[in-house]
Amino acid sequence: MIGIVDSSIGGLTIAREAEQLLPEHSLLYLGDIARLPYDRQDPATIVKYSIENTQFLVDNGAKIIIIGCNSTASIATETIRQTFDIPVFEIIHPTVQKAVKVSHHERIGIIGTRATISSNIYSNAVKNSRPECKVFQKACPLLVPLVDEGWIAKKETKMILKKYLYGLKNQQPDTLILACTHYPMLKQLIQSRIGKKVTLIDSSIEVVKHVKRYLKNAPELLPAENFSQVKHRYVVTGLTETTEYVASQILKRPIQLQLA
Amino acid sequence: MIGIVDSSIGGLTIAREAEQLLPEHSLLYLGDIARLPYDRQDPATIVKYSIENTQFLVDNGAKIIIIGCNSTASIATETIRQTFDIPVFEIIHPTVQKAVKVSHHERIGIIGTRATISSNIYSNAVKNSRPECKVFQKACPLLVPLVDEGWIAKKETKMILKKYLYGLKNQQPDTLILACTHYPMLKQLIQSRIGKKVTLIDSSIEVVKHVKRYLKNAPELLPAENFSQVKHRYVVTGLTETTEYVASQILKRPIQLQLA
Numbered sequence: 001m002i003g004i005v006d007s008s009i010g011g012l013t014i015a016r017e018a019e020q021l022l023p024e025h026s027l028l029y030l031g032d033i034a035r036l037p038y039d040r041q042d043p044a045t046i047v048k049y050s051i052e053n054t055q056f057l058v059d060n061g062a063k064i065i066i067i068g069c070n071s072t073a074s075i076a077t078e079t080i081r082q083t084f085d086i087p088v089f090e091i092i093h094p095t096v097q098k099a100v101k102v103s104h105h106e107r108i109g110i111i112g113t114r115a116t117i118s119s120n121i122y123s124n125a126v127k128n129s130r131p132e133c134k135v136f137q138k139a140c141p142l143l144v145p146l147v148d149e150g151w152i153a154k155k156e157t158k159m160i161l162k163k164y165l166y167g168l169k170n171q172q173p174d175t176l177i178l179a180c181t182h183y184p185m186l187k188q189l190i191q192s193r194i195g196k197k198v199t200l201i202d203s204s205i206e207v208v209k210h211v212k213r214y215l216k217n218a219p220e221l222l223p224a225e226n227f228s229q230v231k232h233r234y235v236v237t238g239l240t241e242t243t244e245y246v247a248s249q250i251l252k253r254p255i256q257l258q259l260a
Numbered sequence: 261m262i263g264i265v266d267s268s269i270g271g272l273t274i275a276r277e278a279e280q281l282l283p284e285h286s287l288l289y290l291g292d293i294a295r296l297p298y299d300r301q302d303p304a305t306i307v308k309y310s311i312e313n314t315q316f317l318v319d320n321g322a323k324i325i326i327i328g329c330n331s332t333a334s335i336a337t338e339t340i341r342q343t344f345d346i347p348v349f350e351i352i353h354p355t356v357q358k359a360v361k362v363s364h365h366e367r368i369g370i371i372g373t374r375a376t377i378s379s380n381i382y383s384n385a386v387k388n389s390r391p392e393c394k395v396f397q398k399a400c401p402l403l404v405p406l407v408d409e410g411w412i413a414k415k416e417t418k419m420i421l422k423k424y425l426y427g428l429k430n431q432q433p434d435t436l437i438l439a440c441t442h443y444p445m446l447k448q449l450i451q452s453r454i455g456k457k458v459t460l461i462d463s464s465i466e467v468v469k470h471v472k473r474y475l476k477n478a479p480e481l482l483p484a485e486n487f488s489q490v491k492h493r494y495v496v497t498g499l500t501e502t503t504e505y506v507a508s509q510i511l512k513r514p515i516q517l518q519l520a
Contacts, residue, residue: 034302042294042498114500145405156419163416238302240374 001026002211003062005053008033009236009243010144010181011068012250013204014091018066019232019251021208022215024223027232028062030260034238043075050076051083056260058084060233063221066207067091068181070112074121087214087221091181092121094210095203099177100130102199107134109173109198111164111190112180114139122179136171140164140180147182150246158189165193177201185250235260261286262471263322265313268293269496269503270404270441271328272510273464274351278326279492279511281468282475284483287492288322290520294498303335310336311343316520318344320493323481326467327351328441330372334381347474347481351441352381354470355463359437360390362459367394369433369458371424371450372440374399382439396431400424400440407442410506418449425453437461445510495520 002018002025004011009031018027030053050072054065065080065088067073073090081088099108110122117139126133143164146157168176176198178184184202191200215221235258236243248255262285264274269291278287290313310332314325325340325348327333333350341348359368370382377399386393403424406417428436436458438444444462451460475481495518496503508515 114502118500141409142402142405142411145402149401151402156416156423159416159419240378242374 001028001061002064002066003027003054003057003060004029004066004068005050005057005072006031006068006181007035007049007072008069008144008148008182009247009250010147011204012234012247013181013184013202014066014068014207015232015234016251017205017208018211021212022223024227024230025215026061026230028057028060029068029232029234030056031234031236031257033236033240033243046071047076047079050080054080054084056235058086062086064211064215065089066211068204068207070116070121070179070181074116074119087218089207089211089214091203091207092125092179094206095177095179095201096122096125096129098206099175099201100126100133102201103130103133103175105174106130106132107136107171107173107175109168109171109176109194110135110137110179111140111168111176111183112137112178113144114141116179122177126177136168136173138164138168140183143186144180144182147185148242148246150242150249152185152249153189157186158193161186161189161193165190169194173198175199175201178203233258261288261321262324262326263287263314263317263320264289264326264328265310265317265332266291266328266441267295267309267332268329268404268408268442269507269510270407271464272494272507273441273444273462274326274328274467275492275494276511277465277468278471281472282483284487284490285475286321286490288317288320289328289492289494290316291494291496291517293496293500293503306331307336307339310340314340314344316495318346322346324471324475325349326471328464328467330376330381330439330441334376334379347478349467349471349474351463351467352385352439354466355437355439355461356382356385356389358466359435359461360386360393362461363390363393363435365434366390366392367396367431367433367435369428369431369436369454370395370397370439371400371428371436371443372397372438373404374401376439382437386437396428396433398424398428403446404440404442407445408502408506410502410509412445412509413449417446418453421446421449421453425450429454433458435459435461438463493518
């Protein structure tokens with residue numbers, strides 16, 4: 001069973017990819033919605049919450065952990081790895097590895113929340129991996145609340161996206177990292193706005209591909225013997241009116257969230 | 261000294277009114293930005309945070325407390341009153357009292373965050389106070405992030421507001437309660453959208469007027485002897501790039517926020 005720990009429901013985009021790419025593995029997702037948003041918490045609190053949440057996943061059978069939240073990944077990954085004796089994956093490095101690999105002209109754009117962009121965690125990782133890359137960043141703080149409201153295809157969302165991407169587009173990146181797990185929900189809008197020649201790197205897909213490669217060489221982490229044994233559980237610590245609606249939009253099917 | 265306890269910076273609209281209406285009193289404002297948003301926290305956590313924050317204000321000289329956050333007001337007012345032996349005011353009841361007083365046709369609209377609207381705290385208070393009133397509510401969850409980003413006069417904000425107020429306007433309220441301390445920043449936009457005949461009730465103004473009436477009959481709470489003794493302190497538990505910008509927009513002057 002693969003555990004996904006998240007601070008919101010954005011990490012459901014990772015669950016969606018895992019359902020597709022790793023269909024023989026059960027998933028246990030925990031969205032710590034009640035203690036949102038991690039990007040305004042102090043680091044010690046984020047570490048504390050992350051350990052508690054990972055403990056919940058391990059107690060309920062998870063054998064692998066995916067950290068599906070950028071704030072948690074950047075602050076708590078090492079502590080989680082030291083605390084739990086199972087494989088722990090995070091979304092930042094597989095994403096950056098893919099971006100530097102596919103970039104032809106070494107011009108990489110990055111969009112994310114204000115906290116992710118200010119932390120420079122993606123841009124530093126890009127420069128460590130390929131120092132000659134030019135990096136262009138843009139914080140897009142309204143996109144998460146827009147997705148959380150389910151305003152995926154609304155005109156207002158398109159206009160706000162246009163405003164956010166205007167300057168970035170002028171920098172002519174050839175690759176754009178979606179450094180927030182909510183943004184895959186806006187991928188088509190982002191692609192049409194930034195231009196179809198720009199390669200979008202979806203952090204949710206990249207981390208799942210990374211886990212898939214790992215599992216090929218980890219025979220001890222046996223998948224279910226048949227699909228009837230596969231069970232997915234989606235747990236959240238809180239619910240608002242729109243949570244299930246948005247969750248089903250992300251997973252592209254009706255979904256019942258369980259309250260932790 | 262008047263202490264204002266807030267979960268965000270929306271309550272600065274209360275501080276702005278207090279600076280105007282009670283110029284002879286010092287203010288100590290605490291915005292618990294780092295632990296936002298209270299409306300997704302469980303009640304026990306909100307009570308705990310509120311007691312901690314009020315203790316900070318009292319320790320630093322506050323003789324009166326204004327609870328500048330709807331979630332805190334609805335959940336923690338009684339506990340704060342029991343814990344601290346000083347006058348404690350909240351924004352809900354003065355606002356509702358004003359609304360039911362000025363409504364001519366007993367048709368009252370209420371806009372607020374999803375948490376405030378779902379709690380029915382304003383609508384119940386209206387009905388308790390004037391049972392014959394018809395109440396029309398609308399949650400406007402994107403307005404707070406828009407104000408927090410400083411997008412006060414942007415076209416996108418106008419469009420979103422238009423969408424939110426469309427159905428409400430058709431209900432023809434004669435009075436509209438702004439049941440969120442962020443919304444006074446959008447008062448002009450809201451007024452022009454809902455129609456100039458509708459009386460807007462600004463919770464930030466109403467609570468300060470209420471405190472002013474109280475102070476007239478409370479000689480033990482002496483104001484400063486002269487204005488040179490008046491000192492305002494604005495303290496927050498966290499800062500993002502836009503926090504000071506938005507704070508100065510709200511207070512209509514440059515402001516330095518102190519980190520707690």
